[in-house]
Amino acid sequence: MSFLLKDQAYDKFIKMINDKELIYGEIYSINALTATMDMSKTPVRDAIQKLVDEKRIDILPSRGIRLHQITKEELTQHYHFSCAIEGYCVATLAKTYEKDKKNPSVKKLKKLMEQMKKMLDEQHDFDEYFALDQKFHQELLESLGDPYFNSLQHSPMGFYNHPEIQLTDNKLSRKEVYDCHQKILNAICEGDSAGAYEALLEHSDLMLKAF
Template structure:
């Protein structure tokens, strides 16, 4: 049978459940949904312009991921992470991201480095009132590294940990000048990767996460 060439897969639009999930994610990340408040599933569906079915699907996914707590017949709340959970999240991120940075230092192409620098440059161009945009770029910066290497299991684990980071992302930016510090720390990681120095890259990743954890804990 002849092989088909020059044909690319058709990208399917996200399902309504996936769209609801992404919009709720954004609302958590930009602070529209906050801790200590109880939210109605019906009101959320109305705000999103959707039926309850895809919204419920999204909420059940977020509940399984430990991001929210679903309350029967009443709605949902954002989860309050314990100090032990927060420490575990940062410990896991430090182990994984230092490993990824060291591997990337040995394998990154000029294009890989350019893409990482582009994200850091975009962060630097934001002001301190643009927290949501800053955090979105932060997420892209960290996840791009494992995606670039094709480390599927590592990447999947990191994506799961980023979900928990939505709950504490704003806290990591509370200290004065933390925006500038994050940009500088990201640049240090990229510089070490570009220099082809795996030990320096791993240490830069660990230092960045230690500094972020110090604020969040």
């Protein structure tokens, strides 16, 4: 039961981040958050620790918590991770699709893009839009059919695991992100591995500049 409550608390924190109820620079009382979430302290603190481990939240002793202040070094690491790991995946998928036009991963990516297109209006919930964004990147990793690469979707390193990057003052428009995804998918469908890799780099550049 406590494990389930911890997960519920974690999900509530993620939703609060996505809904901009937690914003950069603000310090929040753990007791106040616990009351707002209508939960006991233990699952809330467990969820906070998980977010700390993921470098999503910072604990300020005797003061409270705040959204993690991403350092220049961490941004560089996110950038290198996304370029290296996802770049390899999109280049490989382009080569694979060139040989097999029925590739199931490409079919899924096309479907996700259709769904993302319907979410471009900022009035749609960010949660729904970002879930599709995340699935797009997860599918790139899963396209290799390699258990190790599949496990990397849970890494805190990729840009795709940090929705708050799209919710900064230098907010990216959903259309900008969508266009990057479409460019990646177009190159894959053309069997252009170099073009797919370059499109992925452009996407990572865009995310880097958002901070």
